Amino acid sequence: MVAPFALVEVGRPAPETAEPIAPLAEARAADPARVALGESLFNDPRLSHGDLFACSSCHRLDRGGDDGQVRSVAADSGRLDFNAPTVFNATLDFRLNWRGNFHSFEEQNEAALLDKRLMNTSWEELLAKLRADPDYSGRFAKLYGAAPGRTGVLDALAVFQRSLITPDARFDRYLKGERGAISGDEEQGYRLFKAYGCIACHQGVNIGGNLFQKFGIFQDPFAGQKTVTTADLGRFAVTGIEADRHVFRVPSLRNVAVTAPYFHDGSTASLGEAVRIMARNQLGRELDQHDADLIVEFLGTLTGRYRGRLLTSAAEHPQP
Ligand code: HEC
Numbered sequence: 142m143v144a145p146f147a148l149v150e151v152g153r154p155a156p157e158t159a160e161p162i163a164p165l166a167e168a169r170a171a172d173p174a175r176v177a178l179g180e181s182l183f184n185d186p187r188l189s190h191g192d193l194f195a196c197s198s199c200h201r202l203d204r205g206g207d208d209g210q211v212r213s214v215a216a217d218s219g220r221l222d223f224n225a226p227t228v229f230n231a232t233l234d235f236r237l238n239w240r241g242n243f244h245s246f247e248e249q250n251e252a253a254l255l256d257k258r259l260m261n262t263s264w265e266e267l268l269a270k271l272r273a274d275p276d277y278s279g280r281f282a283k284l285y286g287a288a289p290g291r292t293g294v295l296d297a298l299a300v301f302q303r304s305l306i307t308p309d310a311r312f313d314r315y316l317k318g319e320r321g322a323i324s325g326d327e328e329q330g331y332r333l334f335k336a337y338g339c340i341a342c343h344q345g346v347n348i349g350g351n352l353f354q355k356f357g358i359f360q361d362p363f364a365g366q367k368t369v370t371t372a373d374l375g376r377f378a379v380t381g382i383e384a385d386r387h388v389f390r391v392p393s394l395r396n397v398a399v400t401a402p403y404f405h406d407g408s409t410a411s412l413g414e415a416v417r418i419m420a421r422n423q424l425g426r427e428l429d430q431h432d433a434d435l436i437v438e439f440l441g442t443l444t445g446r447y448r449g450r451l452l453t454s455a456a457e458h459p460q461p
């Protein structure tokens with residue numbers, strides 16, 4: 142299935158093999174100076190009030206594009222409502238955030254900057270800091286012909302995030318015809334992933350990220366839970382439409398082996414457990430250990446490279 146619309150056209154048309162997953166292409170060429178400016182902003186704690194967080198505090202580009210936390214510590218020292226998703230390949234998702242409540246990086250990022258629990262800043266505060274810095278002032282003047290401003294900041298951040306593509310996963314090489322790129326067990330795991338029906342929701346170039354679906358079609362994953370949070374309500378909390386209760390954007394499974402813990406609330410630490418929860422709640426199937434292990438092996442072939450480096454897990458390498 143093809144995404145109805147994507148944030149940016151990356152990737153190539155489905156290969157002739159008619160596999161339901163398409164290999165990932167390199168990021169589209171972009172002005173390197175704008176990418177570099179966006180990267181500086183993304184890594185700069187001055188984008189938050191009190192210089193508390195950079196975007197990269199929760200979205201670690203030296204790891205899997207997330208922070209390996211169940212739910213990150215917020216600006217108010219509490220815990221956030223949602224697990225921090227990876228920013229890698231987010232440009233391929235049809236909407237952003239677990240509930241898909243944003244259509245573009247510009248919208249999502251501005252909300253993150255102004256959110257009291259995230260960057261907790263204001264344009265006034267942020268632009269004053271950037272304008273006081275001669276390096277930023279020079280780069281904005283060159284690229285946008287003006288002092289650091291809202292449009293330039295959001296544009297540079299978006300251009301940078303569109304470059305966060307992780308091609309060259311072993312599974313991509315397999316899809317392109319290099320049959321030996323994955324093992325027999327991993328290939329068997331891919332067959333099971335299709336046979337059980339995971340592919341109905343996790344497909345396309347991002348192996349997800351192009352549909353809304355209910356979490357809990359056959360069984361209610363929230364049944365035994367003492368409190369159902371606003372976050373658990375999914376899109377219902379955004380739209381108020383009953384049919385949207387517990388509906389989430391189907392997440393991409395690219396790099397999933399290095400982005401534990403799992404689900405919107407980070408409630409599941411192990412990938413094998415996440416796979417079994419999916420089979421039970423989404424497909425009405427109980428997986429035996431053997432099949433769950435094979436699917437996990439397949440998911441391990443979806444880890445790609447950023448700037449040539451294979452992604453690794455932040456959960457195993459906590460922030461110093
Ligand atoms: C304190 C942790 C934290 C910080 C700091 C933070 N984020 Fe996030 N980010 C999150 C969480 C949590 C979500 C998911 C929110 C949701 O689904 O409602 C998210 C979601 C995103 C997404 C959507 C990814 C997807 O899969 O849809 C993008 C893009 C993003 N953040 C970029 C940024 C940028 C740019 C900044 C800096 C301006 C930033 N974030 C700062 C925690 C953080």
Ligand code: HEC
Nearest residue numbers: 338339342354356389391392403404405415416419420423
């Ligand atoms: C009917 C649609 C649907 C089917 C079928 C489905 N999933 Fe999912 N999957 C989802 C949704 C929706 C979520 C997000 C749930 C949440 O966090 O609230 C998800 C989340 C996941 C996650 C966690 C990703 C993360 O980053 O936290 C994994 C892993 C996963 N699915 C694997 C599978 C596997 C393996 C199968 C087959 C056994 C499968 N899914 C079948 C819709 C589906």
